[in-house]
Amino acid sequence: MKEGGKVNQFIRYSAFEIALAALCAGLAIFLTIYKVVFAFPILPYLKFELAEIPVIMAFLMAGPFSGLLSSVIYWIVLTMVGEWTPIGPLMKFLAVTPTILGLWAGLVLSKRLKKNSSVFLSMGLGILMAIAARVIVTSLMNFLVLWWLFPHFLSLAAKYLEATIGFQTDSPYAVLLMTLLFTAVFNILHSFFSIIPSYYLVVKAIMKVKPVNLKTWFRRMFSES
Incomplete structure (x- = not known):
């Protein structure tokens, strides 16, 4: 009976994970469209x-x-209905997925470093690792796109840099460096913009409903009693 109960609980939780992923991906697609x-x-x-x-x-x-x-579903649908396909949706996927993986790694690491670490410290480490993962992956991808695949995009970036901050140069290397620098700044800001509101929406609104499945995973990661 106990084994059967565990199997049923696993099936219910797996179904919940899949349904939630589809729901959140659908909302993400709606906001993008x-x-x-x-x-x-x-x-x-x-x-x-x-x-x-x-x-x-x-x-x-x-x-x-x-x-x-949710990130994979979002990427697949965005590839079919989004803009600048397939590069645009792929770039988004390679920004969001490292953010999730970095955040996850930070939360797990905080738990191993200190069993009862605070939510603030856990999220802080998670955000730092999410930023690092996102910036590294997007910088490499942007270098590949701007320098090798679509170098004409670098000319577009040069025009924007001149128009917005007055940056002028005849060196494509300087343009590439400045573009990658400001793209990294953008991704750092976007990490905060994505993670912090998500956390507060979950904690301040959804977690107050206290469904068992949500509470179990959240408390395990954040070491809350």
Whole structure:
């Protein structure tokens, strides 16, 4: 009976993870299609998107499987209906997924370093690792796109840099360096923009309902009693 109960609980929780991932991915797609975005002033083709918040929430509520599945669903659908396909959706996927993995790694590491670490310290370490993972992956991908795959995008970036901050140079290396620098700044800001609202939405709103599945995963990661 006990084994059967564990199996049933696993099936119910797995179904919950999948359903939540699909729901959050659907909300992310809705926010993307209806362009709930804000341009980064220095390089306006970079957009702060509210669409990342539901995906991060899926991770915080139900764990890494749900968060990563939501990110994959979001990427697949965005490839079919989004802009600048397939590069645009792929770039978004390679920004969101390292953010989730970095946040997860930070939470796990904080638990191992200190069994009863505070939520503040756990989230702080998680955010730092999420930023590091996101910036490294997106910087490498942007280098590949700007320098090898679509070098004409570098000319577009040069025009924006000149128009917004007055940066002028004849060196493509300098343009590439400045573009990667400000893209990294954008991704650092976007990490805060995506993670902090997601955390507060989960803690201040959803967690107050206290469904067992949500509470179990959340408390295990944040070492709350």
